[in-house]
């Protein structure tokens with residue numbers, strides 16, 4: 001369990017101090033290059049906990065931006081019942097749903113023309129079909145739509161309705177804002193004695209209006225198909241926008257950028273202040289585009305790896 005990145009007299013990283021979970025003892029491992037990839041917030045935590053005389057506010061944090069601009073994906077969902085799907089002949093629909101149905105953002109021209117009430121966009125993940133029956137179909141569904149039944153009648157009703165439910169999940173872009181960040185909680189440590197993070201999170205109007213657009217679009221699709229909306233959210237519930245962290249696409253907290261003043265890392269995810277420190281998780285993200293993050297994390301990590309090799313060959317980073 002990594003605790004901190006150690007720093008030498010020249011301000012460069014010299015290794016990592018960690019807790020051996022089996023013995024609970026503190027161990028130090030020396031390294032010529034340190035790469036953090038502990039997931040974005042944990043990487044920020046390690047950096048903020050890496051305090052030294054050169055970096056009293058955490059390693060590579062001369063900008064004060066480590067921990068700032070944490071983001072998640074904008075998520076809001078609507079469910080519906082579609083009578084047009086009743087009585088379809090049984091077929092194997094394995095794979096129908098979010099795994100294979102995906103609708104990319106389609107209003108980019110309107111967006112560019114400034115006709116949308118919010119910035120950026122979202123994609124839609126669609127669920128439904130004859131998947132393994134869950135609560136929706138077994139728990140009150142036949143009763144609600146066909147009056148229930150008992151025995152043979154109930155089985156017939158369930159067969160009739162099986163596959164009539166549909167679910168739309170919006171997944172949209174979040175723009176970083178000053179109110180969403182993490183910092184070290186000076187009063188709480190984890191089981192290894194390492195200070196934990198505390199979080200501050202706020203959606204901006206852009207994201208809330210995006211959730212509203214999701215709600216209105218999904219409800220319109222369902223009613224246009226002659227269906228009934230069974231689960232939705234209005235203004236009183238902020239249009240169903242999921243709390244920050246719930247969509248589990250956390251990114252940001254150690255941003256990349258053009259200058260050491262406006263960012264912690266350069267375009268290759270190398271710390272401006274500590275040339276032999278690199279970050280290869282979602283911490284460098286400067287926005288949280290609507291696409292799910294993992295492939296971008298992988299692509300950036302690959303690019304950073306190539307860059308490290310290049311810099312070592314050019315003797316810009318000594319090993």
Ligand SMILES: Cc1cc2nc3c(=O)[nH]c(=O)nc-3n(C[C@H](O)[C@H](O)[C@H](O)COP(=O)(O)OP(=O)(O)OC[C@H]3O[C@@H](n4cnc5c(N)ncnc54)[C@H](O)[C@@H]3O)c2cc1C
Pocket residue numbers: 001002003037038039040042046248249250280281282292293294295297
């Ligand atoms: C249930 C779920 C579903 C998801 N679905 C999708 C999806 O469909 N598509 C998508 O793109 N993304 C999805 N995500 C998000 C995606 O999993 C993450 O964005 C991605 O895994 C982050 O990669 P990472 O390498 O930064 O961190 P991680 O995959 O979390 O890896 C970090 C590693 O560092 C280790 N570590 C952490 N702290 C320390 C420490 N102090 N010392 C030593 N080791 C440490 C951890 O044990 C872990 O092995 C999902 C997330 C969850 C939770």
